[in-house]
Amino acid sequence: MEILRTIKEVREFKRANRDAPLVLVPTMGALHEGHTSLMKIGKALKGKMIVSIYVNPLQFGPDEDLDNYPRQQKEDIEICRSDGAAAVFLPDDEVMYPGERFTAVRVGSLQDHLCGAGRPGHFDGVTTVVAKLFNIIEPTHAVFGLKDFQQYMIIKKMVEDLDFPIEIIGGEIIREAGGLAMSSRNKYLSPEERKRALNINLALTYIAEGSADGKLSADALISDAIAKYLSGIRIDYLDIYDSKNLKPVPRDLPLKGDLVAAGAFFVGSTRLIDNMRYTIR
Amino acid sequence: MEILRTIKEVREFKRANRDAPLVLVPTMGALHEGHTSLMKIGKALKGKMIVSIYVNPLQFGPDEDLDNYPRQQKEDIEICRSDGAAAVFLPDDEVMYPGERFTAVRVGSLQDHLCGAGRPGHFDGVTTVVAKLFNIIEPTHAVFGLKDFQQYMIIKKMVEDLDFPIEIIGGEIIREAGGLAMSSRNKYLSPEERKRALNINLALTYIAEGSADGKLSADALISDAIAKYLSGIRIDYLDIYDSKNLKPVPRDLPLKGDLVAAGAFFVGSTRLIDNMRYTIR
Numbered sequence: 412m413e414i415l416r417t418i419k420e421v422r423e424f425k426r427a428n429r430d431a432p433l434v435l436v437p438t439m440g441a442l443h444e445g446h447t448s449l450m451k452i453g454k455a456l457k458g459k460m461i462v463s464i465y466v467n468p469l470q471f472g473p474d475e476d477l478d479n480y481p482r483q484q485k486e487d488i489e490i491c492r493s494d495g496a497a498a499v500f501l502p503d504d505e506v507m508y509p510g511e512r513f514t515a516v517r518v519g520s521l522q523d524h525l526c527g528a529g530r531p532g533h534f535d536g537v538t539t540v541v542a543k544l545f546n547i548i549e550p551t552h553a554v555f556g557l558k559d560f561q562q563y564m565i566i567k568k569m570v571e572d573l574d575f576p577i578e579i580i581g582g583e584i585i586r587e588a589g590g591l592a593m594s595s596r597n598k599y600l601s602p603e604e605r606k607r608a609l610n611i612n613l614a615l616t617y618i619a620e621g622s623a624d625g626k627l628s629a630d631a632l633i634s635d636a637i638a639k640y641l642s643g644i645r646i647d648y649l650d651i652y653d654s655k656n657l658k659p660v661p662r663d664l665p666l667k668g669d670l671v672a673a674g675a676f677f678v679g680s681t682r683l684i685d686n687m688r689y690t691i692r
Numbered sequence: 693m694e695i696l697r698t699i700k701e702v703r704e705f706k707r708a709n710r711d712a713p714l715v716l717v718p719t720m721g722a723l724h725e726g727h728t729s730l731m732k733i734g735k736a737l738k739g740k741m742i743v744s745i746y747v748n749p750l751q752f753g754p755d756e757d758l759d760n761y762p763r764q765q766k767e768d769i770e771i772c773r774s775d776g777a778a779a780v781f782l783p784d785d786e787v788m789y790p791g792e793r794f795t796a797v798r799v800g801s802l803q804d805h806l807c808g809a810g811r812p813g814h815f816d817g818v819t820t821v822v823a824k825l826f827n828i829i830e831p832t833h834a835v836f837g838l839k840d841f842q843q844y845m846i847i848k849k850m851v852e853d854l855d856f857p858i859e860i861i862g863g864e865i866i867r868e869a870g871g872l873a874m875s876s877r878n879k880y881l882s883p884e885e886r887k888r889a890l891n892i893n894l895a896l897t898y899i900a901e902g903s904a905d906g907k908l909s910a911d912a913l914i915s916d917a918i919a920k921y922l923s924g925i926r927i928d929y930l931d932i933y934d935s936k937n938l939k940p941v942p943r944d945l946p947l948k949g950d951l952v953a954a955g956a957f958f959v960g961s962t963r964l965i966d967n968m969r970y971t972i973r
Contacts, residue, residue, distance in 0.1 A: 418855065513800045514819075514853035521794055538795075539854070546855040572795035573820075574699060574827040 412491065413498040415461075417506055418547050424461070424498050425549060432458030435550035437541060440464040441481040441595035442490045449554045449582040450494035456552055459497040463544055465507060470536030476682075481598050500548065507543065516542045518565045518572070521657050525561040525673055526684065529647055537562055538569050545575055557581045558592050560671055560686045561657060584685070586612065592685045599681040607643050608678045614640040615687040618651065618672040622691055629660050647682065649674035654688055667691050693772065694779040696742075698787055699828050705742070705779050706830060713739030716831035718822060721745040722762035722876035723771045730835045730863040731775035737833055740778040744825055746788060751817030757963075762879050781829065788824065797823045799846045799853070802938050806842045806954055807965065810928055818843055819850050826856055838862045839873050841952055841967045842938060865966070867893065873966045880962040888924050889959045895921040896968040899932065899953040903972055910941050928963065930955035935969055948972050 415421050425433070434453040438446055442464075453460040464487055471477035484501065491499045516538040521527070527534050545553070555563045567579045585593045590612035591605065600608060614636040621632045629651045637646065651660045654671040673686035696702050706714070715734040719727055723745075734741040745768055752758035765782065772780045797819040802808070808815050826834070836844045848860045866874045871893035872886065881889060895917040902913045910932045918927065932941045935952040954967035 422857065510852075512853055513802055514850045515798050515800070516854070517796050517798060519794045519796070543853075543855045546857060549857065569795045571791075572793055572824075573797070574824045576703070576827060576830065 412488075412496055414488065415498050415500045416502065418502075421461075421498075421500055421547050428459050428497070432456055432551040433548065434458050434460045435544065435548050435553040436460060436462045436496075437544055437553065437555070438462060438464055438487075439466045439480065439595065440487045441483055441598065442487045443593045443595060443597075445556055445558065445582075445585040445593035447490065447494055448585045449556055450491070450496065452554050452580060452582050453552070454495045458551065460495060461498045461500055461548055461550065462491045462494075462496045463500040463502075463548070464491075465500075465502050465540070465544075467507070467536060467540040468504065469508075469540055470533050472530055472533065475530075476596075481595050500544075507540065515539050516569060516573075518569050521561065521565050521568055524650070524652060524657055524659060525648060526559075526675055527561060529675070534562070534565050538565060541566055542569070542573075542575075545570075545577060550577055552578045552580060554580045554582050556584070557688070558584045558594070558686070559684060560654070560673060560688065564654075564657060590616075592683070594683060596681055596683060600678060604679045604681065608676075608683060610640040610644060611674070611676055611678075611683060611685050614649070615672045615674065615685055619687045619689045622651065622666045622670060622672070622689065625665060625691075628662060628664050629666060630662050641676070643678075645677040647675035647677065649676075665691075693769075693777055695769065696779050696781045697783065699783075702742075702779075702781055702828050709740050709778070713737055713832040714829065715739050715741045716825065716829050716834040717741065717743045717777075718825055718834065718836070719743060719745055719768075720747045720761065720876065721768045722764055722879065723768045724874045724876060724878075726837055726839065726863075726866040726874035728771065728775055729866045730837055731772070731777065733835050733861060733863050734833070735776045739832065741776060742779045742781055742829055742831065743772045743775075743777045744781040744783075744829070745772075746781075746783055746821070746825075748788070748817060748821040749785065750789075750821055751814050753811055753814065756811075757877075762876050781825075788821065796820050797850060797854075799850050802842065802846050802849055805931070805933060805938055805940060806929060807840075807956055808842060810956070815843070815846050819846060822847055823850065823854075823856075826851075826858060831858055833859045833861060835861045835863050837865070838969070839865045839875070839967070840965060841935070841954060841969065845935075845938060871897075873964070875964060877962055877964060881959060885960045885962065889957075889964060891921040891925060892955065892957055892959075892964060892966050895930070896953045896955065896966055900968045900970045903932065903947045903951060903953070903970065906946060906972075909943060909945050910947060911943050922957070924959075926958040928956035928958060930957075946972075 436449050522534045589609045617636045618632045654669040671688045675684045803815045870890045898917045899913045935950045952969045956965045
């Protein structure tokens, strides 16, 4: 497995491997079984797989956890190796943002709700760094986890709107025993908080199953879910959205179409996101 | 020469020509000797040259000349053929903007002055369509005319900031006899207006030569130039800028460094731009 640290090294790797499909799995490191499942998807495409590991400062707000974000480069490299990556791209800030930045890529109204509402600039940071990674690596495919469903949708839309010649593939959420969605941030949780965090998945399951039942409105389902499961958890947002345009569903019945129940939650001081996608006909 | 109208056709052309350098000359058609000089640069690179012809609605303001912008597809195709293009890409709006658009590429403060100040959204339209063309065509080189120096700088910065693997080449301004910069919009001018328009180049030359002389401030040079040459011409903007960051130079002496005297002017109802780049040590 090759370790690439500069854009020049990536372009050389590209040249040496130009006939194979090239699958990018972009990550911020602190790899866990969720990432391993994305790499499994990448490997199944039978090309070369390149994993990028970069904690992108552009997508962190001033009060967020950039400095404390878990970093474990040595372990990450070993995980990529054993998961079958052909190369790891490990740029530093000097490689990614060498001078004054002028350019941003912005995906408009898909940012209005979910994490976009409470994290101004976050998704501009994501789309800008992903556009850069796409241009540096020029993959034929890129795999994104569906745990951040809004990010997946925004990247998909960016690729469509800007005609990147890249196929975007979504990887299903991987959960720990008990249903907690895998996240690099789960490391922050104390044993008690980890137990409390299991209620997130229970709440989303309740909302999805209740939607199918068809008796309660979105508002009623959400306030029930909060009352039943989320008393010890601070809610950043929680709602049911149209999964095509990420707008909150109408407040009155019936709930219909392709939906996603999604939320962000603080368990102690750790922010966790999760979602459940479902269709009601 | 191949005529390509869809993204699929472009990608097929790409596949068949993947070993040659691919030079893109992006245009809005109504080709003139300025474009021919860009194509000459393209041909000198000894790869395949693809000329795109697309009047991009995104870069026209609501009161601008989108509907009346000169269109002459047959003549343009013949010019590309005789100038040595391997292919012409002629997309329509349905190919370029098939659905609801969410994504824009924005190059920040380089838009603050020159045409950016009076044409809000114009350069977002330019960068967005150029990013699309880059992703559709995947050229190794792209040639842009220096008549729109701000556009050239913005594209160069976009390429640098987003790591497009493309070399941007600037093509010198080509002038008619008398010094009028070639422009598709020169077609709008009556014979009398064309004669009046010659003063634009005289005014810019006066400013550049006066800057070298070192006795007058930017303000004095500009008001002199207006008084001497531009009485019959409405000025949209006219100033001396730092050619690296496109900020107006300080108002007091000395004028120093890499500069560009640039302006936009209405001759009758026709908007013309021109500039002169120079260095004072």
